[in-house]
Amino acid sequence: MARDLDIIIFGATGFTGKHTIPIxxxxxxxxxxxxxxGVAGRxxxxxxxxxxxxxxxxxxSLNDVPVIIADVEDEDSLNAMARKARIIINCCGPYRFYGEPVVKACVEEGTHHVDVSGEPQYMEKMQLKYHKLAQEKGIYIISACGVDSIPTDLGLVFLQQKFTGTVNSVNSYLSAWEEGDSLPGPALNYGTWESAVYGLAHANELRELRQQLYSSRLPSFKPKLEAxxxxxxxxxxxxxxxxxPGSDRSVVRRSQRCFYETDAKRPVQIETYFMVDSFFRVIMLIIFGAIxxxxxxxxxxxxLLLKYPEKFSFGMTSHEPPSEEKIAKSWFSVTFYGEGWKEELANADDQYSTPVNKAIVTKVKGRNPGYGSTCKCLVLAAITVITETDKLPSGGGVYPPGYAFAKTSLIKQLDENGVTFEVLSEKDLSSVNN
Known part of the structure; x- marks a missing residue:
């Protein structure tokens, strides 16, 4: 089917959509x-x-950019939008409420779809409901294509690519900071806060979803990584x-399951953490988390949480979006510490009889995680889907980004455009463990 456009940004008048347009x-x-x-919205x-x-x-000048009218509550308008493009960049969240109608329209019309969801329930529900249908249409539905969770998911893929041997386990550490003096005002968009509220409220849905999604557990490998x-x-x-508390760990585990079940690769164990600069802030976060x-x-x-976000987030979020000056000064990094063996075993299920003997430290870093780096990840992911389709998992489907983009040039493209991937150090652990 001929398409009028390669890409449509849906929800282009939202905060994420606005920052996606120039990218x-x-x-x-x-x-x-x-x-x-083109752009689409109500x-x-x-x-x-x-x-x-x-x-x-x-x-x-953007005067000639096509404008498409589409509404999540109007199924016909979503289908008409999906018919016009090869891929939809969906910026309309929270995805728990607004994501599925767009995915459904894309599947029905044979259109690829990417979004920046950090909502495990939504992502895994889409995989459960639409994976086989997407395969029948030969299209790709890929969520978590922002800083949730490309830096961690593709960051682990990068670590594995740079590790000669077999990776057993990885700990990741997310850091965020502002350069210079911190500016007043919210740092997070209200939509992110809303997604977190409803995500925690419905976290109990995940167990049943995963029981339906996966017929068996991944095998247990030693040494086990303890959280x-x-x-x-x-x-x-x-x-x-x-x-x-974010979605990175669940997204990475989905990718690792895909590598194991489809490509017969030993899955890497992962635990994810974030860094806090003082113990006082640790105490404040524990109190905040409990409330x-x-x-x-x-x-x-x-x-209460949704009506008074400023009070319950200690000013981190608000009904008003963050200032452009504040988000431009923000940075993030994800530091990875991986351990494994220099040697490779023949089969993915084989167990090692010796202690780990090699370690590696890598880092992914970028500016403006919420909107600058997120939008770069999102847009380059969408372009990669339609320009490197032959390097994606064969046949289409609903996938996490690490597995979907492992064989593409996306890591290289991100590295060339401000989201950097680097190896910090490697270490021989043989003498330590003997």
Whole structure:
């Protein structure tokens, strides 16, 4: 079927969509590409206003960019939108409420789909419901294509590629900071806060979903990587490490399961943490986490969290979006510590009889994690789907980004555009373990 456009940004008038527009404008015309694109949403006037606002950052006129009217509550409009493009970049969240109608339209119309969801329940539900249908249509549905969770998922793929031998386990440490003096005001968009509230409220759905999604557990490998559920320090970074409550671990585990079940590769064990610079902040986060967890369980509590985000997030989020100046000063990094063996065994299920004898430290780093790096990851992921389809998993399907993009040039493209991947050190552990 001939398509009018290569790419459509759906939800282009939202905060993420707004920051995606100039990046699509840039990357659609780089590296010899000449990709066509448009924007979609409920209001033609609002879409045209946003295009006008983005012209300065894009560095070019956007007057001729096609505008498509589509609404998540209007199935026909979503199908008509999906028929116009090779891939939909879906920026309309929370995906728990607004994601599935767009995925359904894309599957029905044979259109690829990417989004920036960090919501495990939504992602795994889409895999359960649409994986086989997507394979029948030969299309790719790939969520978590932002900083949730490309840096961690593809970061682990990068670590494995640089590790000669077999990786057994990895600990990842997320750090975030502002350069210079910290500016007042929220750092997170309200949509991210809303997704977190509902994600925790419905976390009990995951067990049943996973029982339906997977017929068996992954095999247990030794040495087993034990999770540290308490604040602790690491030689890699300054500060305190706490268990990361985001979706990175669940996304990585889905990728590792795909590598094991489809490619017969030994799955890597992973635990994910985030860094806090002082013990005082550790205490404050523990108090915040306890209050947040309690309130999110009840409708009354969720109403309070959503009505007064500034108070319950200690000013981290608000109904007002973060300032452009503040997000431009923000940075993130994910540091990985991996252990394994120099030697490879013949089969993915084989167990090693010797202690691990090799370690590696790698890092993924970028500016403006919520919107700059996230939008670069999202747009380059979408372009990779339609330009390197032959390097994606054969036949189509619903996949996490690490498995979907492992054989593509996406890591290289990100590294060349501000989301950097590097090896920090390698170490022989033979003498340590003898």
């Amino acid at each position: 699509v404008s840039k990357f659609s015309k780089t590296n010899g590409r000449h990709l066509t694109w 209001s033609e006037k609002k879409l045209k206003n946003f295009l006008s606002q983005c012209e300065k950052e894009a560095g070019t 540290k559920k308490y604040p602790h320090t690491t030689d890699l970074l300054k500060g305190w490490a706490l268990p990361f 947040f967890s309690l309130l999110a369980r009840f409708q009354f509590g969720r109403n």
